[in-house]
Amino acid sequence: MIPILILSIFSGGFAIFSIVAGSLSGPKRFNRAKLESYECGIEPAPQAFRGHRLPVKYYLTAMLFIVFDIEIVFLYPWAVAFNKLGMFGLVEMILFIATVFVVYAYVWRRGGLEWD
Amino acid sequence: MAAADFTAPSIAYGALMPVLIPAGAAIVGVLVDAFAPSTIRWRAQVVVALAGLAGALVACGILAGEHHVTADTAISVDGPALFLQGTIAVLGIASVLLVADRSPGMDGGAFVASAATTPGSADERASIRSGRIQTEVFPLMMFAVTGMMLFPASNDLLLLFVALEVLSLPLYLLCGLARRRRLLSQEAAVKYFLLGAFASAFFLYGLALLYGYAGTVSLGGIHDAAVSGQHNDTLLFLGLALLAVGLLFKVGAAPFHSWIPDVYQGAPTPITAFMASATKVAGFGALLRVFYVSFGGLGWEWRPVAWGIAIMTMIVGSIFAITQTDVKRMLAYSSIAHAGFILIGIIALNKSGLSGSMFYLLTYGITTVGAFGVLTLVRDPDGEATHLSRWAGLGRRSPLVAGVFALFLLALAGIPLTSGFTGKFAVFSAGVSGGATPLVIVGVITSAMAAFFYVRVIVLMFFADPLEDGPVVVIPGGATSSAIAISVAVTVVLGVFPQPLLNLANHAVPFYH
Numbered sequence: 001m002i003p004i005l006i007l008s009i010f011s012g013g014f015a016i017f018s019i020v021a022g023s024l025s026g027p028k029r030f031n032r033a034k035l036e037s038y039e040c041g042i043e044p045a046p047q048a049f050r051g052h053r054l055p056v057k058y059y060l061t062a063m064l065f066i067v068f069d070i071e072i073v074f075l076y077p078w079a080v081a082f083n084k085l086g087m088f089g090l091v092e093m094i095l096f097i098a099t100v101f102v103v104y105a106y107v108w109r110r111g112g113l114e115w116d
Numbered sequence: 117m118a119a120a121d122f123t124a125p126s127i128a129y130g131a132l133m134p135v136l137i138p139a140g141a142a143i144v145g146v147l148v149d150a151f152a153p154s155t156i157r158w159r160a161q162v163v164v165a166l167a168g169l170a171g172a173l174v175a176c177g178i179l180a181g182e183h184h185v186t187a188d189t190a191i192s193v194d195g196p197a198l199f200l201q202g203t204i205a206v207l208g209i210a211s212v213l214l215v216a217d218r219s220p221g222m223d224g225g226a227f228v229a230s231a232a233t234t235p236g237s238a239d240e241r242a243s244i245r246s247g248r249i250q251t252e253v254f255p256l257m258m259f260a261v262t263g264m265m266l267f268p269a270s271n272d273l274l275l276l277f278v279a280l281e282v283l284s285l286p287l288y289l290l291c292g293l294a295r296r297r298r299l300l301s302q303e304a305a306v307k308y309f310l311l312g313a314f315a316s317a318f319f320l321y322g323l324a325l326l327y328g329y330a331g332t333v334s335l336g337g338i339h340d341a342a343v344s345g346q347h348n349d350t351l352l353f354l355g356l357a358l359l360a361v362g363l364l365f366k367v368g369a370a371p372f373h374s375w376i377p378d379v380y381q382g383a384p385t386p387i388t389a390f391m392a393s394a395t396k397v398a399g400f401g402a403l404l405r406v407f408y409v410s411f412g413g414l415g416w417e418w419r420p421v422a423w424g425i426a427i428m429t430m431i432v433g434s435i436f437a438i439t440q441t442d443v444k445r446m447l448a449y450s451s452i453a454h455a456g457f458i459l460i461g462i463i464a465l466n467k468s469g470l471s472g473s474m475f476y477l478l479t480y481g482i483t484t485v486g487a488f489g490v491l492t493l494v495r496d497p498d499g500e501a502t503h504l505s506r507w508a509g510l511g512r513r514s515p516l517v518a519g520v521f522a523l524f525l526l527a528l529a530g531i532p533l534t535s536g537f538t539g540k541f542a543v544f545s546a547g548v549s550g551g552a553t554p555l556v557i558v559g560v561i562t563s564a565m566a567a568f569f570y571v572r573v574i575v576l577m578f579f580a581d582p583l584e585d586g587p588v589v590v591i592p593g594g595a596t597s598s599a600i601a602i603s604v605a606v607t608v609v610l611g612v613f614p615q616p617l618l619n620l621a622n623h624a625v626p627f628y629h
Contacts, residue, residue, distance in 0.1 A: 085124075088124030102147055102150075103146065106146050106149060
């Protein structure tokens with residue numbers, strides 16, 4: 001219990017400190033781009049409604065993200081329980097990663113990673 | 117909470133070869149797609165896919181007569197599983213051959229080369245020349261085959277669900293890849309995906325309730341809990357019903373059949389052949405295992421409902437097929453009617469019901485692949501001529517193709533000396549011995565009704581005047597020819613000498629769990 005409590009105090013404290021420190025010390029120069037969604041310079045247009053189409057590239061990126069995201073989701077518990085799972089777990093995980101790697105090679109060769 | 121010690125499950129990799137070989141072929145196929153130069157890619161894909169399926173078939177042959185319950189009782193590789201896996205491998209080979217045909221007469225194949233080009237246009241030719249061909253069809257089919265191989269061998273509801281998804285997801289995609297009538301094809305893919313997702317949800321809900329009932333997801337464990345009868349029956353029957361909805365959807369039994377005509381019509385014809393044959397075999401394999409292993413002791417409870425579903429399926433399939441004017445839709449309704457006949461084998465709930473159903477699945481699957489294969493040969497300038505009126509007088513202009521199609525139709529109708537007759541006989545006699553005589557009577561009557569629309573097509577082909585601007589019957593490439601030849605041979609041989617294969621099916625029973 002105690003280590004978790006200490007950890008959560010530290011992490012919560014760090015989060016609060018970062019926000020407060022940022023808002024106190026950072027410069028504030030407002031312009032139009034700051035008011036847009038995501039505030040990243042890319043205009044969130046064209047919109048899918050009003051007769052426009054959504055660029056299909058986003059869909060590809062999102063799908064690739066899910067593939068690797070799921071891979072990590074499986075890797076994490078495996079890494080935590082690595083000692084218990086032993087050789088069997090290692091071999092299974094290598095098979096799994098190899099399969100995902102094949103997909104990666106396919107995406108790379110067929111141009112899935114090129115933005116334009 | 118102290119973590120439980122982990123013991124690695126022992127996995128009999130040898131017994132899993134019928135599943136692992138197609139899976140390996142699928143992964144090799146993805147690599148071929150990534151690295152092979154576009155000039156040899158298509159050919160390499162065909163070789164890899166056929167090698168994977170042939171390897172799986174050989175593995176089934178080597179394993180024949182053995183039974184292994186492995187991976188901590190999650191997988192049961194026993195006689196019925198191996199028989200059905202072998203069947204799926206054969207049907208897969210025939211379907212891959214249909215897909216592989218890109219000979220000039222076949223109009224460059226049934227699949228899109230690039231999603232944005234019009235078929236037959238200069239753009240499309242340019243895009244094919246530039247090497248942007250799509251050969252993902254083959255790895256996708258092999259992934260689907262992997263799921264189908266696992267489906268009838270799953271001895272555990274969770275694995276059953278995983279196999280269901282592995283076989284379904286590639287099929288959703290494959291449905292939308294038709295080169296011609298693309299809107300219809302994409303509509304089919306979306307419909308199949310949405311309804312399939314619903315069915316999967318039903319299945320999962322049933323799985324959850326059954327787990328709540330029995331405290332285990334293994335089929336044997338659910339059987340033990342159901343027989344002991346010490347738990348709350350509501351969970352059991354709700355779970356059973358929801359699970360059955362998910363599985364009956366996949367095999368296309370009424371009232372869960374509504375997707376079949378649309379999807380079979382819209383999908384590229386070689387994929388329709390694959391779905392109508394191999395998917396149905398896998399789906400019935402899982403249904404048979406679930407009902408024979410888990411719910412065999414509860415026959416009195418679920419049989420009345422199953423009777424209703426079987427009768428409705430047979431009647432819906434046979435009656436609606438009569439009104440169809442599209443050959444693909446007609447064959448789709450015929451496949452619904454066949455699902456009803458096979459359900460009799462499940463309801464029989466005895467050894468001959470199991471072996472009869474397996475034999476029926478093999479005969480039906482092979483004939484169906486052949487029938488859809490013939491469908492790819494009869495073409496108008498803008499694609500396959502699937503409207504029934506276009507087939508008038510085909511027998512006078514191309515007697516061989518029309519004759520082969522007539523043979524398949526007679527086999528589907530169950531005329532003696534074709535495999536369809538022996539299959540129907542096996543299932544119906546099992547039904548009678550299993551106490552389902554009224555059901556068999558309905559089966560015989562609907563078979564007669566079904567024979568009407570099969571014979572009507574034959575009459576149209578041979579006794580109607582040929583159309584002036586009738587469709588062209590293309591000369592098939594070697595691949596399509598061999599797929600159809602395999603189907604003809606099996607249909608005739610199993611009609612005349614069914615005994616060796618019937619013996620094989622009889623020796624394959626029962627299930628081990």
